[in-house]
Amino acid sequence: MKKESSRIEYKKLYSDDLDIEKEVVAFLNYREGGFIYIGIDDSGKVVGVSNTDKIILKIKDRIKNNIQPSALGLFDVVEETRENKPVIKIIVASGTEKPYFKKKYGMTEKGCFIRVGTASEPMPQKIIDELFAKRIRNSIGKIKSPRQDLTFEQLRIYYEEKGKPLNKQFKKNLELLTEDGYLNYVAYLLADENGTSIKVAKYAGKDRVNLIENTELGYCSLIKATKNVLDKINIENRVYARITPKERIEKRLWQPVALREAIINAIVHNDYTREVPPKFEIFDDRIEITSAGSLPDFLSVEEFFEGVSVPRNKELMRIFKDLELVEQLGSGLPRILQFYGRDSFKFTDNFTRSIFYADKEVLEYLKNEESAAQVTEHDTDQVTEQVTPQDTPHDTPQVTSQVTDRVTDRVIDQVTDQVKNLLLAIDREYTRQELMTILSMKHNQTFRENYLYPALKNDLIEMTIPDKPNDPKQKYRLTEKGKQLQKQLKKQTKL
Incomplete structure (x- = not known):
């Protein structure tokens, strides 16, 4: 167990007399934020906590x-297990509106x-006054x-x-109002209609010369726009399946968990005061966010990679967390770094960019x-040209059918059992x-990722x-x- 440090505070027990506000305020005002653990004593010994839900x-x-x-x-307050005992972890990010203070005593040393x-x-009164003078007001x-x-x-x-x-x-x-009671810019971004354009651009090649698709997903609630971007890029994140003697192995162009975190990070932490929305661009060999x-x-850059969390838009962060688009505070970047290196991130004076190269395999x-597919199309064209009604009028349908069946069989080998079951279930238009319901599915995400999106992509x-x-x-x-x-699948089923 790590010792207490400038970023770690241990508390053996929780009680109503514990000055938890003091510890949280200190970390809000600290440049790196920090963690408070309840159920661990000063020496680092785990003693555990009972009735964690109530205390949280x-x-x-x-x-x-x-x-x-x-x-x-x-901030986040979560339960963790240490040495088989429940403890409470309070995660506190460094705030952008320093100085933070206990409401009861105001901006004083108390x-x-x-x-x-x-x-x-x-905090000395001089530092309090200096921080207040520098407080970010243009949020x-x-x-x-x-x-x-x-x-x-x-x-x-939602x-x-x-x-x-x-x-x-x-x-x-939800903090959608200014101090004088007007709807603020957070409200504007979350409203049913707004002027924020969010686009997903797709290019043919490795540069921005040949734009082949520019999908508009903005002008609506930022939550809806986020979900639309996630859905669109999930469709573009194509799958490769390889069957081994032991298992079926599936890989995507980009690692799905890391990609999702990067998309949401870009939207939540975008500097909307500049009226420049996040941008998503897909190239032949990479995606840029x-x-x-x-x-x-x-x-600093080093602190960024160490996971120090400083939410640019705390109001958006809170709402995204409410709607389970964001999990534990500060957990997004570590998830990305599990799959992509630090060199995937580029920082300039005005922008932050993530670049994820596609899996080579x-x-x-x-x-x-x-x-x-091009060869198959060429073969089909040749058969059509060579076998004309004048030459062999009775054989043409048979030859064409054989070619079609051969092509279809090849496609059948490439799709998953889930997609096959979906195709067999469709005999008209369905929601x-x-x-x-037809497939006895209850989990939306499983259905989308394993059934719906692969069928749409193919x-x-x-x-x-x-x-x-949507x-x-x-x-x-x-x-x-x-x-x-579907016709070929039904034929195989009968056999």
Whole structure:
């Protein structure tokens, strides 16, 4: 067990008399944030905590109500197991609105604290005044929305889906208002309609010369736009499957977990005060994700890679966490670094960019697959040209059928059993929920990733409303290619 340090504080027991606010304030004001563990004594010995759920709720409530400026989006309280005993871990990010203080005492030496070595010490009044003078005032929580006639039906739906319906005070509770009661820029970004354009561009080749697709996914709630970007790039993240004597091995162009974290990080931490949205670009050999704004002035590159968390938009961070798009605070970058190196990140004075190169084995497979498809198309054209009605009128359908069956058999070998089951289930237009019911599926993500998206990527099914992928009236039907494959599958089933 690590010893206490400038970033780690241990508390043996929790009680209502424990000054947890003091410790949280000290880490909010510290340039690197930190961690508070309850259930571990000063020597690092794990003693454990009982009734963790109740204590976690109490701690969250105390931090929310007793600290100013608001720390929402800057902390997490989670349960962990150490030496087979439950402990509570409080994760605190460095805040951008320093100085933070205990509400009861205000911006005084009794209310403001800072980490000094392994202790939380009162902050000298001179430093309090200096920090207040430098406090970032131009944040999206303080900027008035350019529109005040905003609606939030999409946001309501997403919260209801998570069993967290919004009440009449949601604008205040989610910090969507300025200090003088106007809707702020956070509200603007989360509204049903706004002027924020988020696009996914796709190029033929390795540069930006030949743009072949520019998908518009913005002008709606940032939550909906995020989900649309995730869905779109998931479709582009094509799969290569290899069957060994022991198992079926699947690989994608890019590692899905890392890619998802990078997409969400770019959206949540984008500097929207510049009115420049994040950008997603797909090339033949890589994907580039660019967000506006470089690292905060007080955060070094080394600290960034060490996982020091300084949320640029704490209001967005809190809402994304509410809706389970973000997990534990500060966990995104470590997930990415499990699969991609530090050289995948580029920092300039105005932008942060992630560059993920595609898996070479998958690229080679897809390249060979496309070449095979071109050869097959060429073979079919030759047969059609060589066998004309004038030459052999009775043999033409048979020869064409043999070629079609051979091509279809090749496609059958390349698709998964899940996709085959999906194709066999479709005999008309269906909604996603109807298809899940037919296939006895209950988990949305499993259905999307293993059934729906692979079928869409291979042009076996298509959307009835392709311009609006997330339209509530969206349905799915077989393409001509899918119908041919279904026909062959049924023939094989009978055999």
